[in-house]
Amino acid sequence: MSDKVKVTIDGISIEVAPGTSILNAARQIGGDIVPPAMCYYSKLEGSGGKCRTCIVKVSKGSEKDPRPMPKLVASCRTTVMDGMEVQNITSPEVIEARSGVVEILLINHPLDCPVCDQAGECDLQNLGYEHGLQKTRYEFERRTFERIDIGDKIQLHMNRCILCYRCVFTADQITNKRVHGILNRGDHSEISTYIQTAVDNDFSGNVIDVCPVGALTDKTFRFRNRVWFTKPVDAHRDCPTCSGKVTLWYKGADVLRVTARKDIYGEVEEFICNTCRFDKKKTEDWVIEHPTHISDASVISSNHYETMKPLPVIQNNPKLQAANKVELEKTSKF
Amino acid sequence: MGRKLLLEHINVPGINTFDVYRQKGGYRAVEKALKMTPDEVVEEVKKSGLRGRGGAGFPTGMKWSFLAKPEGVARYLVCNADESEPGTFKDRFLMTHIPHALIEGMIVSSFALGAKTSYIYVRGEMMPQIRILERAIAEAKNAGFLGKNILGSGYDLELYVQPGGGAYICGEETALLESLEGKRGNPRIKPPFPAIAGLYGCPTVVNNVESIAATVPIINDGGDEYAKIGIGRSTGTKLISASGNLVKPGVYEIELGLSVEEFLYSDEYCGGIANGKRLKATVAGGSSVPVLPANLSLKLANGEPRLMSYESLSEGGFATGTMMGSGGFIAFDEDQCIVRNTWNFSRFYHHESCGQCSPCREGTGWMEKVLHRLEYGHGKMSDIDLLVDVSKKIEGNTICPLGDAAAWPVASAIRHFRDEFEWHVKEPVKALETNYGLANYAEPIKKVEVTS
Numbered sequence: 001m002s003d004k005v006k007v008t009i010d011g012i013s014i015e016v017a018p019g020t021s022i023l024n025a026a027r028q029i030g031g032d033i034v035p036p037a038m039c040y041y042s043k044l045e046g047s048g049g050k051c052r053t054c055i056v057k058v059s060k061g062s063e064k065d066p067r068p069m070p071k072l073v074a075s076c077r078t079t080v081m082d083g084m085e086v087q088n089i090t091s092p093e094v095i096e097a098r099s100g101v102v103e104i105l106l107i108n109h110p111l112d113c114p115v116c117d118q119a120g121e122c123d124l125q126n127l128g129y130e131h132g133l134q135k136t137r138y139e140f141e142r143r144t145f146e147r148i149d150i151g152d153k154i155q156l157h158m159n160r161c162i163l164c165y166r167c168v169f170t171a172d173q174i175t176n177k178r179v180h181g182i183l184n185r186g187d188h189s190e191i192s193t194y195i196q197t198a199v200d201n202d203f204s205g206n207v208i209d210v211c212p213v214g215a216l217t218d219k220t221f222r223f224r225n226r227v228w229f230t231k232p233v234d235a236h237r238d239c240p241t242c243s244g245k246v247t248l249w250y251k252g253a254d255v256l257r258v259t260a261r262k263d264i265y266g267e268v269e270e271f272i273c274n275t276c277r278f279d280k281k282k283t284e285d286w287v288i289e290h291p292t293h294i295s296d297a298s299v300i301s302s303n304h305y306e307t308m309k310p311l312p313v314i315q316n317n318p319k320l321q322a323a324n325k326v327e328l329e330k331t332s333k334f
Numbered sequence: 335m336g337r338k339l340l341l342e343h344i345n346v347p348g349i350n351t352f353d354v355y356r357q358k359g360g361y362r363a364v365e366k367a368l369k370m371t372p373d374e375v376v377e378e379v380k381k382s383g384l385r386g387r388g389g390a391g392f393p394t395g396m397k398w399s400f401l402a403k404p405e406g407v408a409r410y411l412v413c414n415a416d417e418s419e420p421g422t423f424k425d426r427f428l429m430t431h432i433p434h435a436l437i438e439g440m441i442v443s444s445f446a447l448g449a450k451t452s453y454i455y456v457r458g459e460m461m462p463q464i465r466i467l468e469r470a471i472a473e474a475k476n477a478g479f480l481g482k483n484i485l486g487s488g489y490d491l492e493l494y495v496q497p498g499g500g501a502y503i504c505g506e507e508t509a510l511l512e513s514l515e516g517k518r519g520n521p522r523i524k525p526p527f528p529a530i531a532g533l534y535g536c537p538t539v540v541n542n543v544e545s546i547a548a549t550v551p552i553i554n555d556g557g558d559e560y561a562k563i564g565i566g567r568s569t570g571t572k573l574i575s576a577s578g579n580l581v582k583p584g585v586y587e588i589e590l591g592l593s594v595e596e597f598l599y600s601d602e603y604c605g606g607i608a609n610g611k612r613l614k615a616t617v618a619g620g621s622s623v624p625v626l627p628a629n630l631s632l633k634l635a636n637g638e639p640r641l642m643s644y645e646s647l648s649e650g651g652f653a654t655g656t657m658m659g660s661g662g663f664i665a666f667d668e669d670q671c672i673v674r675n676t677w678n679f680s681r682f683y684h685h686e687s688c689g690q691c692s693p694c695r696e697g698t699g700w701m702e703k704v705l706h707r708l709e710y711g712h713g714k715m716s717d718i719d720l721l722v723d724v725s726k727k728i729e730g731n732t733i734c735p736l737g738d739a740a741a742w743p744v745a746s747a748i749r750h751f752r753d754e755f756e757w758h759v760k761e762p763v764k765a766l767e768t769n770y771g772l773a774n775y776a777e778p779i780k781k782v783e784v785t786s
Contacts, residue, residue: 048523050691050692071731074523074733100726101727104693104696104727105692105696107700108696138700162692165690186689187689188689189695
């Protein structure tokens with residue numbers, strides 16, 4: 001017996017360490033079977049379980065107890081058992097429940113993507129495209145809040161918030177003296193600082209990166225540009241407070257904003273400090289590494305310079321065309 | 335007359351004081367339990383077949399035996415007195431009139447679980463009950479039933495009363511523990527269950543007031559004796575808070591297995607429907623259980639009489655059954671509007687949703703708005719299917735059972751009273767002035783004479 005447990009997700013088996021969540025096991029497999037996650041954040045302890053987009057069906061509990069679980073479970077907070085069988089995209093029940101969750105997440109969302117800074121890199125937008133309905137069935141006035149400033153660099157736009165609690169966990173776990181949290185209850189609960197206290201510490205800017213929607217935005221970048229017109233570049237600097245590993249977002253020769261580097265699940269690799277994020281906006285502050293890899297699926301890659309401009313010689317040669325098929329498809333796709 | 339175990343001495347003047355309660359045989363259970371070993375007490379409760387009286391009906395003895403007992407870690411017993419379900423008021427009644435029954439039960443249960451500190455988490459609105467309990471604790475302490483070395487047995491117990499903030503969600507056991515720890519009352523994600531990691535990360539048992547009080551007669555008479563009362567796996571007696579259009583609403587102690595018809599119409603209990611009206615619908619266990627039309631309330635789908643027991647009430651699943659819940663029995667007469675009532679319940683759940691997980695936070699508000707529209711004559715035919723769909727999207731997809739509790743009344747009301755919803759759409763003006771009436775919900779049930 002190895003100390004690993006075997007779990008089968010949508011027919012694909014993998015052995016993972018005991019105590020791994022179903023979501024993380026799925027992420028180890030990768031690909032389409034990974035459930036979407038809006039509130040879970042692997043770097044934040046206690047996150048997850050709230051948005052319910054990652055729900056999956058456990059069709060076999062474990063080798064010892066093969067009964068299926070009675071309800072759909074949140075994959076981010078359910079640990080795998082040996083011999084567990086999970087259905088994600090192969091279960092119509094899960095797909096339907098997930099589209100229900102997406103619809104419910106969107107009923108009070110303002111859907112102001114055209115004027116939202118997050119558009120193009122928004123988890124909720126992606127989720128809406130993948131699982132949402134084309135039209136809302138909600139015919140009532142949406143819940144609205146006043147915009148508030150938390151600190152001089154961050155703006156909170158509660159209308160767009162999906163209450164994933166990520167920013168609360170971030171503020172709680174990577175900085176001390178947390179001053180913001182959830183006020184009120186039910187659908188009028190809001191993220192807020194009590195009586196508009198400013199969030200003032202070296203790492204407060206990370207709440208912008210962890211926010212899956214456009215509720216927390218960088219005031220130094222607000223309305224400066226759309227993300228798909230900017231070019232992301234990985235860079236680093238010698239920072240005394242943080243790792244200094246960032247992504248710079250260029251428009252022409254100007255650095256419009258600085259964010260932490262994100263992995264394929266939109267999670268920050270290493271948290272960065274406010275000095276790097278808000279104050280170092282010149283190319284000479286940074287050592288450029290290479291262009292950031294952006295997924296083909298992302299709208300940001302639509303005019304990304306990783307896409308190959310086919311040389312004239314390729315265009316006339318069928319053999320070379322076949323050899324460069326993947327790259328050529330990218331150009332024609334956009 | 336049914337047997338009374340909890341409310342036997344309810345009419346004795348001064349039963350809320352220690353002296354009278356002691357005279358009437360109170361605190362015998364403590365004396366007896368302290369001579370037994372904790373495991374024997376747990377075994378008695380297991381034998382009694384007592385099921386949780388808070389709503390879920392999980393066997394109390396089983397719950398106790400699941401409690402993890404690691405060395406050197408404190409264990410806690412928490413009494414859930416955050417009773418806020420619309421239609422349920424039995425715990426408040428018990429705490430107001432015989433607070434010592436709860437204190438005695440707490441001592442016995444804490445001893446069985448090996449808890450040295452126990453808490454009674456009382457709903458914030460129940461200020462008088464908090465004072466009553468605190469006085470009762472002081473009296474018990476004076477008499478040596480609480481504190482260090484109780485009755486010379488070497489067992490120490492401190493009992494604390496903690497007022498809540500008045501949130502319905504804090505009646506959910508993990509939200510209650512969060513609130514007790516001084517945090518925002520959001521339900522925790524299970525597992526781990528409180529029996530493994532509960533209050534302050536220690537093994538904890540959370541029990542309803544009535545379950546804890548019921549351990550007193552179990553220890554006094556023995557578990558086997560208690561198991562003889564009742565029917566099948568529903569043993570013992572249960573407090574039912576009857577409200578609505580009844581001749582005699584109030585808190586009644588019934589032996590489980592009493593027929594619903596007898597409970598509703600006999601003079602010993604509710605005494606029938608007030609003003610000579612006829613029964614239209616019932617909610618058998620507090621607002622979160624499915625609502626049933628009169629004919630299904632009194633009879634099962636196969637024509638047998640429905641009994642007040644965990645099994646019989648849930649007979650037929652959600653298609654034709656309901657649930658025992660917390661025992662909040664609400665009766666509606668023929669003049670009541672089901673749409674309005676459903677909207678009212680929905681409004682409650684919208685207001686009380688904690689806002690942690692999205693289906694409940696957004697979905698309850700959505701249902702409330704659609705029902706409000708239907709009730710006030712702006713509804714559309716498609717709204718009815720929409721409500722069913724939304725309730726399905728909420729049900730089972732939430733962290734805690736509040737989502738289910740919000741979805742069930744709506745889904746069941748539409749299942750059984752769809753024609754009334756449709757009438758609200760077709761006749762919006764008329765629906766504001768008059769009620770739909772009895773329609774075909776009840777088989778012609780004999781009119782009962784008005785007793786007063």
